[in-house]
Amino acid sequence: MDELTLRQAEILAWIRARMAEDNLPPTRAELMRAFAFRSPNAAESHLRVLARKGYILLQGGTARGIRLCASAEEEIGLPLIGRVAAGQPMLAEEFREGALPVDPRLFSPGADYLLRVQGMSMRDAGVLDGDILAVRHEAALTLQDGQMVVARVNGEVTVKRWKRDGDQVWLLPENPEFLPISVDLQRDNLRIEGIVVGLLRIGGKL
Amino acid sequence: MDELTLRQAEILAWIRARMAEDNLPPTRAELMRAFAFRSPNAAESHLRVLARKGYILLQGGTARGIRLCASAEEEIGLPLIGRVAAGQPMLAEEFREGALPVDPRLFSPGADYLLRVQGMSMRDAGVLDGDILAVRHEAALTLQDGQMVVARVNGEVTVKRWKRDGDQVWLLPENPEFLPISVDLQRDNLRIEGIVVGLLRIGGKL
């Protein structure tokens, strides 16, 4: 698929937004008004370019005959992250298992990505190996004791319950076979990758 | 909402189908062709009626300015069933807590409805009180030992693991504090309301 110029991307974005909003493709005149063009032909030629580059499909001779192409890069749903190597950023392409068609607004607050759970350290909270967590990016500031968080301690990603007392943070498992992780905010490198806002279990061991 | 005549329902159904298919409301002429009217006014007057009765919204003066009304398009997602009274059918309106925007194909095999779990009898399988199960309608014939099922024994709905030996069926909890339920297919009234194909936990106790 050909690259878009800045302006073309702007226009495509607007078309997408409009169609998401009221589910009706725009006319040339509407595009013209939205971008304050003084000629419908400005809209027309932009549409032609977008069609030539494969981002939209124009049905000739029909009012509002614009259709968005199902572009491969267009992400439906939320990205599903698998095993994250130590020290690597969470959303790096190489850890993605794909994407699931889940509405982010299903959870409250909304979810930003999905993470597959490894291990049984949260078993007694009903989180089993292989489960998928819905996670929301959130700053450490807003955390409250007892919340389930995705944390990164010295590079290693883990899911635990949060408990803080000054500079002393405890990451508590929900399984007596595991030991709490003690983190000193002064000495250790702690990063909150998000708070858990939901859980999804599909296939496998139900 | 006013009742529709047979013909009006046909036309509304066609409009819905068309919009589901290519996401573009029809014009009067297209409706006319689809129903072999010989006048666009036949389409026009039908649209007026549908609008008056509240099934669609007509935007005056715009090509393809037809929008399905909220109640019509609101049937997205899966119905969420809450506490089911003994002996009552599962999907009766009075037990519905609403609907969640979940794609049925997210699960495999696809889900037919969602059921909110009551109690802790499946705790050790990672199913907690308040969790939502994705359930698929399935005949008892296709069940295999160990599958998690939604069963109805003598009117009472319960979620357990399935185990069958001839006419003897065991409905096994996953929590030592609960006792297995013994069912004799000859004597007891057993009905399989579905097999569990997924689990969803949102809000509350994460």
Next chain:
DNA sequence: ATAACGGCTATATTTTTATACAGTTTCGCT
């Protein structure tokens, strides 16, 4: 019986829309 309505035909007319043709300007490229 007659008025009201659903379901249409037939014809016109006005708006909206799509789309062609002829330019202008700006900018990066070679």
Next chain:
DNA sequence: AGCGAAACTGTATAAAAATATAGCCGTTAT
């Protein structure tokens, strides 16, 4: 310096679409 592409203006025009008016026919309700 000259070229081509992007990003437009300005003006038309034909086709598509919405919409009005007038009426026909059969069923149902008063």
